[in-house]
Amino acid sequence: MPMPLEGLHLLVTYRCNWECEHCFVWGGPDNESTMTLAQLTDVIDQAAQLGTVDHVYFEGGEPTLAYPVVLKAAAHARSRGLAVGLVTNCFWALDEQDAEVWLAPFAELGIFDLSVSTYPFFGLPDDAVAGSGGGSEEESGPAAPADATLLENAIRAARRLGIPVAALEVGAAADLSAVGLTCGDPDAIMYRGRAAVDLAPAVASRSPESLTTCPFEDLDAPQRAHLGADGELQVCQGLSAGNLWRAGLRSIVDAYDPHTRPVFRDLIAGGPIELARNCGLQPLRKLYADECHLCYELRERLRQRFPEVLVPDACYGPAAGATHDADHDDEAETGSAGDEASAGGPAPGRHSS
Numbered sequence: 001m002p003m004p005l006e007g008l009h010l011l012v013t014y015r016c017n018w019e020c021e022h023c024f025v026w027g028g029p030d031n032e033s034t035m036t037l038a039q040l041t042d043v044i045d046q047a048a049q050l051g052t053v054d055h056v057y058f059e060g061g062e063p064t065l066a067y068p069v070v071l072k073a074a075a076h077a078r079s080r081g082l083a084v085g086l087v088t089n090c091f092w093a094l095d096e097q098d099a100e101v102w103l104a105p106f107a108e109l110g111i112f113d114l115s116v117s118t119y120p121f122f123g124l125p126d127d128a129v130a131g132s133g134g135g136s137e138e139e140s141g142p143a144a145p146a147d148a149t150l151l152e153n154a155i156r157a158a159r160r161l162g163i164p165v166a167a168l169e170v171g172a173a174a175d176l177s178a179v180g181l182t183c184g185d186p187d188a189i190m191y192r193g194r195a196a197v198d199l200a201p202a203v204a205s206r207s208p209e210s211l212t213t214c215p216f217e218d219l220d221a222p223q224r225a226h227l228g229a230d231g232e233l234q235v236c237q238g239l240s241a242g243n244l245w246r247a248g249l250r251s252i253v254d255a256y257d258p259h260t261r262p263v264f265r266d267l268i269a270g271g272p273i274e275l276a277r278n279c280g281l282q283p284l285r286k287l288y289a290d291e292c293h294l295c296y297e298l299r300e301r302l303r304q305r306f307p308e309v310l311v312p313d314a315c316y317g318p319a320a321g322a323t324h325d326a327d328h329d330d331e332a333e334t335g336s337a338g339d340e341a342s343a344g345g346p347a348p349g350r351h352s353s
């Protein structure tokens with residue numbers, strides 16, 4: 001059955017001015033992969049031609065680091081009949097007047113959603129943020145500010161301009177009562193990417209054997225997918241259904257069969273623990289934070305075995321495959337295909353080591 005794609009999330013850039021610990025695409029100042037206007041318009045044209053996609057989101061990383069390109073691409077998407085959403089950390093909303101200048105062109109385009117990341121709340125002290133592992137700034141890079149001023153400026157400006165606005169809460173409730181925005185229903189942190197490395201070990205409480213589903217993405221019939229400058233159509237971050245630059249969107253969508261595609265089929269059949277069993281890998285930890293934590297560690301180790309599926313590099317961090325986690329030196333892999341040579345990759349690396 002073709003992939004029933006309705007929304008395309010454009011990872012305009014993996015670069016970000018901040019480097020939040022919970023980020024699952026390793027966003028940060030050093031993650032430079034950024035889409036060109038030509039790539040964005042090509043993807044938008046392919047999405048519009050597909051017939052099932054009705055909206056695109058511009059996100060990242062921080063998409064407004066490529067502000068003029070995003071604006072032009074958003075205008076192109078509107079001209080192709082697609083609804084447009086924008087996800088931003090609002091670093092530019094230094095005061096309400098500035099925020100209005102940044103947002104006015106998007107208001108003229110008629111965007112249907114401005115999602116403001118409440119990630120700045122990860123700048124709060126550890127005990128103020130549920131689920132935070134609280135790594136130091138030295139470990140985790142430039143931290144976002146710990147108050148809501150930027151978000152409040154952006155929200156007030158958006159309201160004046162008539163842009164629908166929502167808070168994107170991850171792991172902790174935001175307090176945007178000063179601007180009357182309903183908060184308090186945060187999404188769970190999904191321990192992928194940097195979150196799997198920096199945050200997950202501190203909250204690990206589940207046995208690998210209990211991780212028998214893929215609970216956060218519909219791999220069977222995905223209605224949304226992410227795509228960056230690398231062209232990989234990611235059903236989950238770092239899990240590609242195919243490369244758009246090589247195959248084209250329609251071809252990937254029409255040929256999508258997750259029950260025969262490596263990694264996908266195991267995750268559907270029995271979650272990350274089934275992926276481990278089927279690939280002959282022993283989980284390296286006794287406890288995991290969630291399904292994504294084990295999934296991410298396994299996928300890191302399997303990247304060389306499945307190089308067309310476990311991409312792009314940007315989603316596996318700056319040290320992916322390059323270092324060995326000393327925490328696990330005493331936990332050897334087992335199983336017929338379980339040695340590092342046959343697994344095709346070293347043990348998970350920690351980007352800060």
Ligand code: SF4
Pocket residue numbers: 192213214215216217236237239267272291292293295296
């Ligand atoms: S279990 Fe794996 S594929 Fe499923 S949502 Fe988590 S990281 Fe993505």
